[in-house]
Amino acid sequence: MAVRAEILKNIRSVDPYVPGEQPQEKVVKLNTNENPYPPSPGVQEALDSLDPADFRLYPDPSSSVLVKALAENYGVNEDQVFVGVGSDDVLSLCFLTFFNSEKPILFPDITYSFYKVWAELYRIPYECPELDKDFRIVGADYYRENGGIIFPNPNAPTAIYEELDFIEDILEHNRDSIVIVDEAYIDFAGRSAIELIGKYDNLIVTQTFSKARSMAGMRIGYAVSNPDLIRCLNDVKYSFNSYTMSRAALACGAAAVKDVEYLEETVRKIKETRERTKKELAQLGFEFTDSKANFLFARHPRYDAGKLFEELKEAHIYVRHWNDEKIRDYLRITIGTDEEMDVLFDYLRKRVC
Numbered sequence: 001m002a003v004r005a006e007i008l009k010n011i012r013s014v015d016p017y018v019p020g021e022q023p024q025e026k027v028v029k030l031n032t033n034e035n036p037y038p039p040s041p042g043v044q045e046a047l048d049s050l051d052p053a054d055f056r057l058y059p060d061p062s063s064s065v066l067v068k069a070l071a072e073n074y075g076v077n078e079d080q081v082f083v084g085v086g087s088d089d090v091l092s093l094c095f096l097t098f099f100n101s102e103k104p105i106l107f108p109d110i111t112y113s114f115y116k117v118w119a120e121l122y123r124i125p126y127e128c129p130e131l132d133k134d135f136r137i138v139g140a141d142y143y144r145e146n147g148g149i150i151f152p153n154p155n156a157p158t159a160i161y162e163e164l165d166f167i168e169d170i171l172e173h174n175r176d177s178i179v180i181v182d183e184a185y186i187d188f189a190g191r192s193a194i195e196l197i198g199k200y201d202n203l204i205v206t207q208t209f210s211k212a213r214s215m216a217g218m219r220i221g222y223a224v225s226n227p228d229l230i231r232c233l234n235d236v237k238y239s240f241n242s243y244t245m246s247r248a249a250l251a252c253g254a255a256a257v258k259d260v261e262y263l264e265e266t267v268r269k270i271k272e273t274r275e276r277t278k279k280e281l282a283q284l285g286f287e288f289t290d291s292k293a294n295f296l297f298a299r300h301p302r303y304d305a306g307k308l309f310e311e312l313k314e315a316h317i318y319v320r321h322w323n324d325e326k327i328r329d330y331l332r333i334t335i336g337t338d339e340e341m342d343v344l345f346d347y348l349r350k351r352v353c
């Protein structure tokens with residue numbers, strides 16, 4: 001029985017975010033910017049130390065072991081850290097908490113497509129300044145009046161990283177707005193804006209365990225800011241769902257944060273493979289931005305990206321493609337292991353030469 005229009009008219013309807021595919025069969029999976037290496041060995045130990053009998057109890061609502069580990073890692077106080085179920089959860093709560101103005105929030109026209117979905121979901125007005133012809137964010141576009149600003153650094157899917165003076169320039173021009181820097185890919189790039197939080201009371205930096213820390217499946221993200229803004233986030237979280245982080249996520253997350261050496265080693269390997277991938281793809285005639293993330297944003301002047309995407313999929317090599325007018329010539333290719341990238345290069349050598 002179809003639901004009648006009178007009922008439907010009062011239902012919140014949204015165009016949801018479309019996540020990358022998670023195929024169940026074995027493929028070369030270069031489509032959702034996961035890390036090809038396992039998490040720190042300490043994560044296994046943390047799992048082994050869990051007692052299922054404890055699962056009958058709710059987890060610590062303040063997530064203190066994880067908050068403490070992160071605070072120690074970044075040299076900030078515990079009241080400056082907020083954790084959530086992946087940075088998607090943290091960012092969505094940030095939208096709800098901080099973007100309450102009648103003025104439009106600003107984010108780039110080409111960026112993480114979830115921002116638009118949250119803005120729509122929460123009925124937040126928004127405007128999307130265009131990137132320049134080289135896919136760079138134009139700082140001056142963010143000098144106008146606004147209800148808040150958010151952008152990733154490095155940006156996604158362009159993979160371009162902006163230095164901290166660029167971030168500071170935006171902060172200087174927006175002393176009365178909240179500025180959120182989404183650093184999902186920062187470990188592969190450069191300096192984090194976390195070092196600026198003592199200087200700007202309007203800055204929130206979010207990061208994730210899904211990329212450099214190889215824990216996308218555990219769903220852990222966090223925000224670092226000043227205690228006042230973190231308190232506001234917690235107030236909204238406790239008004240929504242107090243027990244967001246499972247006992248497993250808390251234990252595994254805390255263990256992962258403590259293993260700095262492993263993180264650095266994994267990041268080094270991925271950056272090496274990324275630079276090798278740039279060389280290989282350039283030889284095949286691809287053009288791409290100077291990626292500082294764990295993926296490349298690449299096009300081939302002679303081949304249709306949509307077709308190439310479909311053909312690669314048939315060959316069990318998954319990459320990402322958007323049928324969006326501005327970026328439909330591009331493929332987003334996650335950096336996998338060297339062996340995985342070799343499978344891609346072998347296929348492309350046969351296909352584009």
Ligand code: PMP
Nearest residue numbers: 086087088112152156184208210
């Ligand atoms: N921000 C950006 C720019 C991303 O690409 C992603 C990954 N899809 C996220 C946030 C969310 O990542 P997660 O929820 O896994 O932390």
